[in-house]
Amino acid sequence: xxxxxxxxxxxxxxxxxxxxxxxxxxxxxxxxxxxxxxxxxxxxxxxxxxxxxxxxxxxxxxxxxxxxxxxxxxxxxxxxxxxxxxxxxxxxxxxxxxxxxxxxxxxxxxxxxxxxxxxxxxxxxxxxxxxxxxxxxxxxxxxxxxxxxxxxxxxxxxxxxxxxxxxxxxxxxxxxxxxxxxxxxxxxxxxxxxxxxxxxxxxxxxxxxxxxxxxxxxxxxxxxxxxxxxxxxxxxxxxxxxxxxxxxxxxxxxxxxxxxxxxxxxxxxxxxxxxxxxxxxxxxxxxxxxxxxxxxxxxxxxxxxxxxxxxxxxxxxxxxxxxxxxxxxxxxxxxxxxxxxxxxxxxxxxxxxxxxxxxxxxxxxxxxxxxxxxxxxxxxxxxxxxxxxxxxxxxxxxxxxxxxxxxxxxxxxxxxxxxxxxxxxxxxxxxxxxxxxxxxxxxxxxxxxxxxxxxxxxxxxxxxxxxxxxxxxxxxxxxxxxxxxxxxxxxxxxxxxxxxxxxxxxxxxxxxxxxxxxxxxxxxxxxxxxxxxxxxxxxxxxxxxxxxxxxxxxxxxxxxxxxxxxxxxxxxxxxxxxxxxxxxxxxxxxxxxxxxxxxxxxxxxxxxxxxxxxxxxxxxxxxxxxxxxxxxxxxxxxxxxxxxxxxxxxxxxxxxxxxxxxxxxxxxxxxxxxxxxxxxxxxxxxxxxxxxxxxxxxxxxxxxxxxxxxxxxxxxxxxxxxxxxxxxxxxxxxxxxxxxxxxxxxxxxx
Numbered sequence: 001x002x003x004x005x006x007x008x009x010x011x012x013x014x015x016x017x018x019x020x021x022x023x024x025x026x027x028x029x030x031x032x033x034x035x036x037x038x039x040x041x042x043x044x045x046x047x048x049x050x051x052x053x054x055x056x057x058x059x060x061x062x063x064x065x066x067x068x069x070x071x072x073x074x075x076x077x078x079x080x081x082x083x084x085x086x087x088x089x090x091x092x093x094x095x096x097x098x099x100x101x102x103x104x105x106x107x108x109x110x111x112x113x114x115x116x117x118x119x120x121x122x123x124x125x126x127x128x129x130x131x132x133x134x135x136x137x138x139x140x141x142x143x144x145x146x147x148x149x150x151x152x153x154x155x156x157x158x159x160x161x162x163x164x165x166x167x168x169x170x171x172x173x174x175x176x177x178x179x180x181x182x183x184x185x186x187x188x189x190x191x192x193x194x195x196x197x198x199x200x201x202x203x204x205x206x207x208x209x210x211x212x213x214x215x216x217x218x219x220x221x222x223x224x225x226x227x228x229x230x231x232x233x234x235x236x237x238x239x240x241x242x243x244x245x246x247x248x249x250x251x252x253x254x255x256x257x258x259x260x261x262x263x264x265x266x267x268x269x270x271x272x273x274x275x276x277x278x279x280x281x282x283x284x285x286x287x288x289x290x291x292x293x294x295x296x297x298x299x300x301x302x303x304x305x306x307x308x309x310x311x312x313x314x315x316x317x318x319x320x321x322x323x324x325x326x327x328x329x330x331x332x333x334x335x336x337x338x339x340x341x342x343x344x345x346x347x348x349x350x351x352x353x354x355x356x357x358x359x360x361x362x363x364x365x366x367x368x369x370x371x372x373x374x375x376x377x378x379x380x381x382x383x384x385x386x387x388x389x390x391x392x393x394x395x396x397x398x399x400x401x402x403x404x405x406x407x408x409x410x411x412x413x414x415x416x417x418x419x420x421x422x423x424x425x426x427x428x429x430x431x432x433x434x435x436x437x438x439x440x441x442x443x444x445x446x447x448x449x450x451x452x453x454x455x456x457x458x459x460x461x462x463x464x465x466x467x468x469x470x471x472x473x474x475x476x477x478x479x480x481x482x483x484x485x486x487x488x489x490x491x492x493x494x495x496x497x498x499x500x501x502x503x504x505x506x507x508x509x510x511x512x513x514x515x516x517x518x519x520x521x522x523x524x525x526x527x528x529x530x531x532x533x534x535x536x537x538x539x540x541x542x543x544x545x546x547x548x549x550x551x552x553x554x555x556x557x558x559x560x561x562x563x564x565x566x567x568x569x570x571x572x573x574x575x576x577x578x579x580x581x582x583x584x585x586x587x588x589x590x591x592x593x594x595x596x597x598x599x600x601x602x603x604x605x606x607x608x609x610x611x612x613x614x615x616x617x618x619x620x621x622x623x624x625x626x627x628x629x630x631x632x633x634x635x636x637x638x639x640x641x642x643x644x645x646x647x648x649x650x651x652x653x654x655x656x657x658x659x660x661x662x663x664x665x666x667x668x669x670x671x672x673x674x675x676x677x678x679x680x681x682x683x684x685x686x687x688x689x690x691x692x693x694x695x696x697x698x699x700x701x702x703x704x705x706x707x708x709x710x711x712x713x714x715x716x717x718x719x720x721x722x723x724x725x726x727x728x729x730x731x732x733x734x735x736x737x738x739x740x741x742x743x744x745x746x747x748x749x750x
Contacts (some may be wrong), residue, residue, distance in 0.1 A: 028070035029225060032090055032113035034100070035120045038154070038213075039091025040077050042204045052078040052085070053205075057214035058221070059085040067225045072111040096123045097131030101138055102330050102413035106357040108142040115224055117217055119151040119189065122203055127165040129173040130296075134413055136177060136184070137298070141408070144546070144559045144584065147183040147229065149220045150174050154189045154209070157199040164190065181234040181559060185220045192216045231710055235555050244297050247420065247437040250280040257283070257292045257420070267294040272421060277435030278307035278375050283421070287314065287431025291422035296324075298411035299441035301544065304336060305379040305452050306420075310372050310432040313343035319430045320423030321378065322437070325349060326414040327425040331361050333412035336380055337423050344371045348380035348391045348399075352407035355562075359410055362401035364391035377453045383443035384408050384544075385565060390443075395453030397446055406564060442544055447517050451483040461519045462486060465503075468526030469493040484516045488524075496526045497534065499749045500570065507541030507571030508730065509551050527745045535588055538714065538731040541571040548574070548583050548714070556733075558585040563715060568729030569598040569669050570750055574715070578605065578725025582716035587615070589705035590735040594675040595630060596746060601666050601726040604637035610724045611717030612672065613731065616643060617708040618719045623653050627706035630674055631717050638665045642674035642685045646701035654701055658685035660692035671747045677737035678702050684737070689747030691740060 033039050033055055041053020055071065056078060062069050071086040078087040090107050092100065097120050116139060120132060132150075139146055152167035167190050174184050193199070198209030205213065223229045246260045247267060252274050257267035271290035272283040283292065308321050320337035331351040339345050348364040364380065379392040387403035412418065420437055421430040438452070464472045470492040476484075489511035490498040500508045504520040514520060536556040538548045543565050548558035562581035563574040574583065597612050609631050616629035629643045641659045648654075662670065673686040681697040706712065714731055715724040730750075738746070 028068045029115065030070045030072045030113045031115045031117065032072050032111065033117045034090045035118060036091060036095050036123055037093035038122060038204060039089055039119055040093050041210060042093060043200045043206060048077050049080040050078060052081045054210045054213035054217060055089060056081055056085045057211055058217050061214065061218055062221065072113055074107060074110060094123060097121060097135065098413050098416060101131055101134040102332065104135055105138045105142050109357040113146060115221060116146055116148045118148055119153055121153045121166055127162055127169055129169040131416065132170055133173055136182065144561050147185065147224055149185045149187055149217065151187050151189045154193055154205065155195060157195050157202045178232065179234055183231060187216050187220050189213060189216055235557065242440045242442045243438065244441050245294065245439045248280065249277055249282045249435055252281045265295045267292045275433060277433060279436060282433045282435035284433050285421040285430045287429050289429060292420040293417050294420060296412055296416065296418055297439055300408035301382050301384045301443050302409055303379065303381040303440040303442065303444040306437045307375060307377050307435040308432060309375050312431050313372060314431065315340055315343055318423055318426035318428035320428045321430060321434060322420055323423030324412055324418040325425060326412060331359055332410045332414060335423050335425060336378060337428055340426060344368045346378060350382055350389050351410040352403045353410045354404055354407050360403045360407060362389050362403060364389055364399040364401045366391055366393050366398040379444065379449045379452065381443040382409060392449045395450040448483065463521040465523045467523060469496045470498060470524065470526040472524045486514050486516060487511050488514060488522065490524045492526050499525045499527045508537060508539040509541055525749060527749055533734045533736050534732060535735050536733040539571065540568055540573050540729055543572045556586050556588065558583040558714065566727060568727060573727045573729035575727050576715040576724045578723050581723060583714035584711045585714060587706055587712055588733050591702035592676050592678040592737050593703060594673060594734040594736065594738040596673040597731045598669060598671050598729040599726060600669050603666060603725050606634055606637055609634050609717055609720035609722040611722045612724060612728060613714055614717030615706050615712040616717060616719055617706055622655055625653060625655060626704045626708060628703060629717050629719060630672065631722055632665065634720060638662050640672060644676050644683050645704045646697045647704050648698055648701050653704060654697040656683050656695040656697055658683055658693040658695050660685055660687050673738060673743045675737040676703060686743045689744045
């Protein structure tokens with residue numbers, strides 16, 4: 001009997017020790033409480049070291065429920081509270097939405113988070129959701145994997161209808177973002193409190209109110225921690241035209257500066273007078289208090305252009321053609337202005353930041369002999385891939401400054417708008433006429449800037465050739481003028497698929513656009529196949545932005561997390577750093593499948609199973625595995641593997657791996673296709689168009705759908721945490737097995 005008790009005790013201890021080790025090895029979920037004094041936990045007459053707000057109860061409730069969480073942030077309030085808790089947070093008393101937006105990226109660099117609890121808006125005096133949207137933009141720029149639990153904020157003890165309207169606007173804004181795949185959970189704090197019993201003053205809850213707030217946060221956080229959070233069906237945003245705003249100033253009257261771009265970001269004219277401009281009408285600014293207020297436009301890279309006629313020099317203030325920067329405190333945005341100490345010197349000032357939030361400021365300058373009494377054209381551009389900041393005068397490049405490559409424009413968060421004819425730096429009002437103001441979300445080329453200055457040149461031709469069976473339509477039809485944008489749409493004949501463009505176009509985007517700067521020639525190539533089988537096509541030819549567009553027409557757009565635009569196998573591609581870069585794409589679960597991609601591997605990884613495509617859920621119980629993976633295995637990093645999990649009608653699963661040792665997988669472009677045919681059960685791996693390996697599942701088996709994760713990933717597998725290091729291009733997914741001939745045609749078409 002004693003032996004049995006001793007043995008049972010030893011086994012129990014071993015199990016306890018094993019569970020303890022497993023728990024210790026798992027990473028804590030990092031949660032950032034973010035907001036103002038309500039997040040801090042302000043209560044009158046309670047010292048800061050005892051202020052716990054909702055944070056103490058929420059933390060202790062999560063711990064009591066068995067969750068391993070770590071509250072993160074740069075602030076510490078409640079360090080002497082009993083019982084003790086994790087008191088770190090980012091609740092900044094008295095801060096407004098835009099102040100939080102200006103700092104959240106930096107805070108996340110210092111204290112990365114998996115979940116953010118956002119309650120903000122109490123210190124703002126309007127109902128606009130724009131500054132909260134900017135906070136969400138900044139969080140997305142740091143990482144689109146962060147889940148934001150967004151609160152409809154508490155009202156005042158004395159009911160304020162503006163707060164209810166603010167919350168309605170916040171809900172509408174957040175729901176629109178959720179529809180475009182933002183990871184947001186909305187919680188209702190406004191209706192959680194009894195305002196006669198739960199408030200310490202007109203703005204802040206008392207301890208009862210904070211307890212109720214914790215009870216609202218808890219179920220939202222718990223569904224994330226238990227993996228029961230399932231985002232609704234969504235469509236990633238598609239980038240619109242590069243021209244973000246165009247103020248021609250040709251309406252000639254009224255207080256509205258009409259934006260002629262597709263975005264309709266109209267401006268408000270304050271004091272400026274309508275007058276003859278460089279082309280049609282313009283606006284005359286008195287140099288005292290005139291300006292045009294326009295919406296903020298924050299993009300990773302940019303171009304701005306304008307015509308101006310200066311009446312007088314100003315040696316007191318830095319008179320601006322365009323003001324979109326913040327100078328005092330955290331440097332943000334960009335300005336185009338004259339310097340007060342050198343009033344004939346035009347400056348294009350720009351602030352950028354790297355992924356760690358380190359800010360770089362540069363000024364591109366040009367000194368006129370005399371800037372007064374003549375019309376001049378100015379353009380400023382910034383290209384993030386090269387870090388080049390350029391200033392053009394009258395169509396000519398006059399100065400280039402260089403930021404660290406990959407830096408993005410530091411968004412203007414501190415101010416809620418931008419200004420034409422005025423800079424908040426040195427209070428600089430422009431004295432003269434401004435006309436034809438344009439803003440873009442990319443860097444214009446030198447020839448595009450020159451065309452803006454010169455106007456257009458008529459009579460350019462576009463020659464189109466087709467290979468295979470199909471046709472190409474253009475909109476508009478020829479002839480074309482210099483700078484004109486033409487949309488080309490390829491239409492395949494029955495039994496054929498459009499494959500790619502060549503000549504003066506590259507890649508596979510369809511439809512696509514071509515800017516006419518000279519006579520152009522384009523070839524459209526078609527290959528045999530059925531386009532309805534193609535469920536997703538990521539050509540990665542956008543070259544900018546955070547969306548990997550699905551060109552199949554099925555809306556399976558991807559969200560880019562960290563990967564950098566670069567030159568691909570054809571046209572553009574994405575470079576992955578092997579640390580944390582990936583592209584999140586919707587789950588694509590089909591009974592059978594083909595997946596193809598081009599890749600260029602920079603280095604081997606003997607620690608993790610680096611993946612070209614991750615759609616696989618591993619489990620020690622083979623009957624719980626799901627999906628498929630295309631990856632290199634860590635113990636043999638030159639061997640490419642295609643793993644597929646299938647099941648029969650009874651649910652019994654079959655796991656097979658097809659593989660090919662590439663001898664040296666580093667430093668060369670390879671084309672890979674993995675295919676599974678449910679009728680035959682054949683699982684095939686192809687490399688550079690040739691069949692490399694075949695495995696066979698029971699005939700009739702279908703692929704086990706991936707349901708454990710909300711998405712699939714390009715460049716990353718959740719199995720062994722494998723991030724790919726190198727370039728990936730032209731990823732295609734079909735809902736059937738391609739034939740040997742189709743794979744060969746796909747490979748040779750490049």
